[in-house]
Amino acid sequence: MASELVIEASGLERSFGDVHAVRGVDLSVRAGEIYGFLGPNGAGKSTVVKMLITLLAPSGGSARVLGHDIVAEADRIRLRIGTALQDASLDEKQSGREILRTQGELYGLTKPEIETRIGELSALIEVDAIDRWIGTYSGGMRRRLDLAASLMHNPDMLFLDEPTTGLDPTSRTKVWDEVRALNEQFGTTIFLTTQYLEEADELADRVGIISAGKIVAEGTPDDLKRSIGADVITVRTDDPEAAASALGALDVVDKVERGPRALLVSVTDGAAAVAPVAVALDAAGVQVAELTLRTPTLDDVFLEMTGERIEVKE
Ligand SMILES: Nc1ncnc2c1ncn2[C@@H]1O[C@H](COP(=O)(O)OP(=O)(O)O)[C@@H](O)[C@H]1O
Ligand SMILES: [Mg+2]
Known part of the structure; x- marks a missing residue:
């Protein structure tokens, strides 16, 4: 049954x-x-x-x-x-x-x-x-x-x-x-x-x-x-441009994406990537308001599969 x-x-x-x-x-x-x-x-x-x-x-x-x-x-x-x-x-x-x-x-x-x-x-x-x-x-x-x-x-x-x-x-x-x-x-x-x-x-x-x-x-x-095999570090900053270019150059970073409120940084091993990410932002003189590590959401899965995010319009 x-x-x-x-x-x-x-x-x-x-x-x-x-x-x-x-x-x-x-x-x-x-x-x-x-x-x-x-x-x-x-x-x-x-x-x-x-x-x-x-x-x-x-x-x-x-x-x-x-x-x-x-x-x-x-x-x-x-x-x-x-x-x-x-x-x-x-x-x-x-x-x-x-x-x-x-x-x-x-x-x-x-x-x-x-x-x-x-x-x-x-x-x-x-x-x-x-x-x-x-x-x-x-x-x-x-x-x-x-x-x-x-x-x-x-x-x-x-x-x-x-x-x-x-x-x-x-x-x-x-x-x-x-x-x-x-x-x-x-x-x-x-x-x-x-x-x-x-x-x-x-x-x-x-x-x-x-x-x-x-x-x-x-x-x-x-x-x-789990299938997308990545963690996400979100970075809130007033200067996303500078942050994105500093992070894009890092080996531990797979992808940097501009979200509506924060940069979404895809990394394979979140725990190992947080320190180098913070250091790189500091070295580039970028002021960071918030930096958080999270496991992927189904929206990240959707992005991975389609190249787009699910946008909900109420
Ligand atoms: N009766 C219909 N006549 C013409 N186009 C339709 C009709 N029903 C749905 N569509 C079109 O088919 C697509 C899928 O619609 P739908 O199944 O309602 O999507 P969802 O429920 O995921 O929002 C859309 O492009 C929609 O405009
Ligand atoms: Mg519907």
């Missing part, structure tokens, strides 16, 4: 006119895992999700979800998955309870089943909020209602498309807790897309990084970070 594959995609492609949005995606997701699909805006995440949940037909390649073909057996898949999509629009004039009832009816649950299920899921929504209009809900409450709706029919797996985009940090953490709890308590497999590195890092057992319609790296967060 442990290695049962619930998603198997092979060479999945999708074009919209001239736009080749998804360019040959292979995926293997195991039962019970949280798979994080990480990439910047426009990378193709939602398009992949929509093909897997059978809302969009592929232009090429194939995929099976829970053992069923996404084209030939779409109905079989839909009954067993839950989806909370990025562009889900909730009717402002309905209450949380009405949304959940409608969802239950859609999946053919009986009235008593619906009420029982709402009771079980009510922890996701503040009890006194469930009968209020959605119009009064905060962004975080809407996401959690959407999550509850996706769970009404007890799905075997869940697709969450950017579940926390635009949420404040507190609401984001709440959604993370819910996702983790679902996975731990019921063993629900979760496929979630995100443009947040910390989200993938925190939640996902395995991460696939997607850029321009292709998966450029895949593995556990730790493996991915």
Whole structure:
């Protein structure tokens, strides 16, 4: 059971006119895992999700979800998955309870089943909020209602498309807790897309990084970070120009990059490189406001694979 594959995609492609949005995606997701699909805006995440949940037909390649073909057996898949999509629009004039009832009816649950299920899921929504209009809900409450709706029919797996985009940090953490709890308590497999590195890092057992319609790296967060074999020294200074040229000349430095707030200096062995870096900056007469050593982040992995950073625009 442990290695049962619930998603198997092979060479999945999708074009919209001239736009080749998804360019040959292979995926293997195991039962019970949280798979994080990480990439910047426009990378193709939602398009992949929509093909897997059978809302969009592929232009090429194939995929099976829970053992069923996404084209030939779409109905079989839909009954067993839950989806909370990025562009889900909730009717402002309905209450949380009405949304959940409608969802239950859609999946053919009986009235008593619906009420029982709402009771079980009510922890996701503040009890006194469930009968209020959605119009009064905060962004975080809407996401959690959407999550509850996706769970009404007890799905075997869940697709969450950017579940926390635009949420404040507190609401984001709440959604993370819910996702983790679902996975731990019921063993629900979760496929979630995100443009947040910390989200993938925190939640996902395995991460696939997607850029321009292709998966450029895949593995556990730790493996991915280790794979680039580098530490990063960040240097904050008023004179990044002089600092960059002083450091670029050092043997221990692999690469120097200008970040928005600091220089990012890639080195193979962080502990051994800090001293020579500090000495070189001092010798060049560069005033340093801050110098820190850190292990790589998933953003460093993304940079390594694509030459760009994931920029999140709120
Ligand atoms: N219905 C559509 N019609 C035309 N282009 C689309 C459509 N859906 C997505 N695209 C394009 O496909 C690319 C991938 O989009 P999307 O899958 O939404 O990316 P992501 O979810 O990673 O932000 C983008 O260039 C986007 O503009
Ligand atoms: Mg999207």
